[in-house]
Amino acid sequence: MTTTRTGYKWVGTRPVRHDGLDKVTGRARFGADYATAGMLHGVVLRSPHPHAHIVAIDFSDALAVPGVKAIITGADLPDLSDEFGTGSEGGINFRDLSRNILARDKVLYEGHPVAAVAAVTLRIAQQAAEMIEVEYEVLPAVLSMEHAMEDDAPVLHDDLYTLGLDSPPERPSNISRRRVIARGDLDAGWEEADVVVEREYTTKAVHQGYIEPHAVVAETGEDGRSTLWCSSQGHFAMRTYTTKVLGWEPGDMKVIPAEIGGGFGGKTTIYLEPLAALLSRRAGRAVKMVMTRSEVFRATGPTSGSVMRIKMGARRDGKLVAAIAWMAYEAGAFPGSPIGPGVMTVLAPYDIPNVLIEGFDVVLNKPKVAAYRAPGAPMAAFAAESVVDELAEKLGMDPIELRIRNAVTEGVRAVYGPKYRKIGFVETLEEARDHPHYSAPLGPWQGRGVASGYWFNFGGETTATVSINEDGTAVVMSGCPDIGGTRAALAQMAAEELGIDVHRIEPVVADTHSIGYNDMTGGSRVAFAVGIAVVDASRQLIEDMCSRAALIWDVPREEVEWVDGRAQSVTGAAAPLTLEELASGSANTGGPLSATVTVNPRGAGAGFSTQICDVEVDPDTGLVTVLRYTVVQDAGRAIHPDYVEGQMQGGAVQGIGWALNEEYIFDRDGVMENPGFLDYRMPVASDLPMIDTVIVEVPNPDHPYGVRGVGETGIIPPMAAVANAVYAATGKRMQDLPMSPVRVLEALSGD
Amino acid sequence: MARIFFPTSLQQLTGGTEECEIEASTVRELFARLEERFPGIREQVASAAVAIDGDVVPGALLEPLDPDSEVHFLPAISGG
């Protein structure tokens, strides 16, 4: 269901996307679809141990294999000191990034790259990699958060001292950082509370699960200049990161974006890119590297497993008065879990006066985590929204009503500090409450749950160019990979501004040498930030074209206006000039029609979602079946409602997978047991019902059309919505994810 | 004067002060004033994400502050 827009010709409509034809005919080229004549194939040798010293690496035999052209190890990468990527404190540390790309003295997870080989065929490269002799001194592995946080746990990094403690630590540990948010007076809060719920929750590491494995082709010339073809969420960042890790100059590398086969945050960092580039330089040939699915699981992604304890108190009238959240997130082998956004979002939907939130970033011998859709927020919401549901039950109050009574609104101070600007949380709650789904009847062993979620959204550095061709068609160029229909949305905004048919506009994702810098496609930023740049560029062009019409007509600029894709004389003194006429005659009026705009916009509107889930539980087997699901989300304004709905549906289903079956399973030795789609159980079509959507539109005042990011918020509520539904069906509170049949049956037999 | 809020992690440096008011027209100037008042804090705030009036501003150094601006220092948020 969507509100139909009025007053716009293109914004809010559902045109066929511009890249669609290539994607239904198999012509679209994704990362692994590039090839150059005579290219080599590269493979990675990975650690079989989760924790070990590398004593020696001997690759002389491997290098002697006919057809092997280059072998590199950690010794071939420059040592970097701690240095953080722009604006990403607690995010990307180039020193860690480099050591994750190729291990140095230590391997820190099973699958950690140790060496890379390039050869004339994939088979030869694989055989050569098997011949590399690595001598390991195996160390005890740290595989659980509890173990990692113990005082006498083996330490992964002997230079890691916890930040954020009250007094500086004397010894290194596996806790990289502590974060605290506190406000109000907790004692007074508990005093006021009539009802208190306190629970512990755990979640497992889960993978982004994009269907396209990481892939790159690198070609480095004799002059040291290189070209990378790869699929990523941001080719500018790939260039920055890759050249940083290699010690090369960014200007010497061109990155050409392939179509990207899903990312969800997992393709915001690099893995193969520097290996392929360096192998290519060593071998003097292009090198292609493609991960296997097993490598994708073992050595990329996932997002954090977590342990959380939440205590919340409410007055009898439903007012939340106090809350404590203790949260620990797995970072994997290097610091950098999303604990920051975790502590900021865990209680963000509610106005609670007395709060203490404490979060820990914990390293252990598992793959280093990467961003995954609203990083840090979904697991936090699983815990907090489960507690809210339990409070509602104890208060005898409808869970949506309880949320409405405590929901943050414009001007309320968020728990993490700033005041909310215009937001639509209450609107999503009211829509959910009034939706027919919320009052539909249920059968035996069926239950309904609701939950909400909050995400910041993001703006970021952006360049966009709009150019008019001589036939009056236009090219909209940006530098943000299109993962889910953003090209169409950008073209729609340009069409709305320019007053031309959306299919007379060709939206293009340009390479690093063809457009100015763009941050990644992440943080739900593209329709917002690139949208602003495209609208600004379109408006500049209109201004330019109106001036040219004034020049042609020899009238003052004020007498020209832009209407329906034409310059019109307000006095009616001259016949209108179409875009095509202005473009074809541009040589006589000042040259080509093109405008480039760069922005780093503030005002990415915060996103809220409320979701309703019905499940049925088989009491004999513990199987949970999702029967009906509704996603209500504030999109600010849906430019292309199909793709807004798609983001909501896709996010919800990823969350359902996280809730029910997805998890990283490690054996006792720290080896991942399910590195494939057979046993890493993502939802399949027959597991699911249709996912109903309700797009709420509370326009973001800081975007010309009111856009808020929609890509991430949808994944935040599902785990709690499912858990609350399972409770309603069974009377059992599921506090550990995934809610697999084994766990549910165990809970049911606890009677 | 802009109103500055300190997260718990910075309150060691501010001697427990949770918020204060400072006269500054840009974030860069704010950092200098803060450093005068709470020595050592510049390094910390420079590595945090700066939120001005509820908005995280990347690379905020030259960002203007209004007399009634609210400034928060937050952990960085990476999108997915």
Add this chain to the structure above:
Amino acid sequence: MELLSANPGAAVFAGATDLIPQIQGGRPEPSLVVDLKRIPETSRIEAHNGVWRVGAAIPAAVLTAHAGLSTTFPGLVEAAGLIGSDQIQGRATLGGNLCNASPAADSVPPLVALGADAIIVGPGGERSAPVSEVVIGPGATSLDQAEFITGFRIPSPSQGSSDAYERFIPRTEMDIAVVGSAARIRVDGDGRCEEASVVLAAVAPTVVEVGAASGILAGRVIPTDSARDPFWDELGEAVVSCCNPIDDKRGTAEFRRRVAQVLARRTVVTAARRARETL
């Protein structure tokens, strides 16, 4: 056969749905692969004198589309229809499902419950062996290196007899059975159970037959729903005593014991209903 005898590293395949992932996953490349599908008798379905002969290399999709087979052995066909997605159904075969020697193979419990024999061809000619004797442990069969299975002989069910198969998986598709159960039931003219066979998958190193099932169920009128009658508890105990499951990534031993009882009951109910419908 000569090829196989001369090539100890050779692998026989039909659908290759297990072999190729094994090679991708690091299994050494076989010195030779032999495509069974090219041997005509491995692709035939025939019925003679009350015995069906079903080729070992027939894709599951062909079995499930075969009307005669579906009517005669509904349990076997539903098991074949559960081996993977439509894509896998286009390749996976009964022979491969058996010779891969997984305790979780879906089509093996119904073959055992039906009393099927495997037709084995080797250097010494053709022999046959009960399907229950082919697999001796996870990944291990009693076949010699140069032997392979060309098909199965399955006795036609007598009147009043039918079968059923059900498995438990956490999703609705694409998973390996956490537990599977096949049942074959023969009922008399009054609908009472005369004979029963219950065979379980994924609860022990090989599929296991619940030997006591027939004794427990004989003489009972098996209800159309799985309401609680005391003999179900007896059957449940018998099921549990046959189980020797492990904890693994797909489920715990305790879960398998419990769900094996549930599935045994459900498949007995279904098979009995089908058996009565043949009367």
Add this chain to the structure above:
Amino acid sequence: MSRTHVTCVLNGDPIDFLCNDYQTLLSVLRDELGMIGTKEGCGTGDCGACSVILDGQLVCSCLVFGPEVEGRSIETIEGMADGQHLHPLQESFLEGAAFQCGVCTPGFLVAAKALLDRNPTPTETEVRYGVAGNLCRCTGYDKIVRSILDAASRMSNPQTHKEAT
């Protein structure tokens, strides 16, 4: 390594190629024949991105050895449109926004075609099971299932559809 010469029919055209014994049909299509529309998502038959139709039967091309297709007929995504005319499934996927990143799309289209070839009027449940061997991580399947149902109805009522558009 000796390579096997294989002759087959690809999207209606007779072709031949050389491949290694253990090379998969997927690798033959992509690496030997340059048909990159068929995608590799897992290499183990668990995602369906490499779906092709082999002698009328839907299979994962990653689970077929190249030499096996001797004398057989293969349909891939590249052969789905009829010249300049898209298959109704391709049209409905475009109009129904049935994909976001699009990497699973060729596999879904081929699987959906195999389903409709066999069952021209599937129910929603039949569609869901018919493409259960294809993973999509972007869409939550909603718009894919709707688009397949829509294509089925277009194909079984071409007249109605023509009038409607």
